[in-house]
Amino acid sequence: DIQMTQSPSTLSASVGDRVTITCRASQSISTWLAWYQQKPGKAPKILIYKASSLQSGVPSRFSGSGSGTEFTLTISSLQPDDFATYYCQQYNSYWTFGQGTKVEIK
Amino acid sequence: EVQLEESGGGLVQPGGSLRLSCAASGFTVRTNYMSWVRQAPGKGPEWVSGLYSDGTTYYPDSVKGRFTISRDNSKNTLYLQMNSLRAGDTAIYYCATLRSYGGKQAFDSWGQGTVVTVSS
Numbered sequence: 001d002i003q004m005t006q007s008p009s010t011l012s013a014s015v016g017d018r019v020t021i022t023c024r025a026s027q028s029i030s031t032w033l034a035w036y037q038q039k040p041g042k043a044p045k046i047l048i049y050k051a052s053s054l055q056s057g058v059p060s061r062f063s064g065s066g067s068g069t070e071f072t073l074t075i076s077s078l079q080p081d082d083f084a085t086y087y088c089q090q091y092n093s094y095w096t097f098g099q100g101t102k103v104e105i106k
Numbered sequence: 107e108v109q110l111e112e113s114g115g116g117l118v119q120p121g122g123s124l125r126l127s128c129a130a131s132g133f134t135v136r137t138n139y140m141s142w143v144r145q146a147p148g149k150g151p152e153w154v155s156g157l158y159s160d161g162t163t164y165y166p167d168s169v170k171g172r173f174t175i176s177r178d179n180s181k182n183t184l185y186l187q188m189n190s191l192r193a194g195d196t197a198i199y200y201c202a203t204l205r206s207y208g209g210k211q212a213f214d215s216w217g218q219g220t221v222v223t224v225s226s
Contacts, residue, residue, distance in 0.1 A: 001166075031208075032208075034212045034213075036151075043200055043217065043219060044213070044216065045216075046212065046213065049208055049212055050207060050208030050209075053207075053208060087151065089151075091210050091212045092210070094153060094166065095153040095213070096153070097151045097152065098150055099149065100150045
């Protein structure tokens with residue numbers, strides 16, 4: 001089974017900050033990686049797929065990079081609507097999520 | 107518009123059974139890849155079953171032999187039969203569609219979830 005590990009678990013930031021979240025896979029997944037945003041009481045919503053492709057309708061301040069086992073999600077200028085929990089998820093072999101990174105207000 | 111509505115959750119004793127339903131609208135369950143994903147309190151989501159359009163089913167080891175995914179084409183509804191339930195199965199259960207994202211399947215549309223609590 002492929003394990004996904006995210007860091008940090010919690011991130012405190014202010015509006016306008018540049019934010020970076022890291023995700024590591026236990027084995028190579030090429031670029032079969034997605035990033036999801038989840039708000040309290042809601043289902044996850046896909047932001048990025050194939051490591052760096054922006055889902056339609058998602059603001060361009062979100063970007064993803066990486067391949068193999070190391071990936072990052074970057075929010076270039078944090079907005080009030082971005083305070084949420086973010087999950088990476090591999091879809092190279094079945095599907096596995098990371099444990100999440102909560103972005104909270106500093 | 108794709109809509110998914112789960113039902114059937116509730117409180118069940120360890121060792122008990124429960125059947126979840128997911129009523130779909132705006133698309134045809136039979137011709138799509140479908141899945142169930144659960145999320146325990148404070149944890150990341152966990153995939154628990156998949157059903158492809160050709161009828162092939164997939165499960166992770168954590169639920170294999172206990173959970174069964176199926177569909178009723180006439181009702182355009184997805185099901186998850188859960189047997190031999192354990193405390194560790196306590197979670198919100200979502201049904202979700204799978205679609206190709208760059209060449210492989212990832213989760214696309216999700217329902218609002220139904221809560222399953224396994225406790226004596």
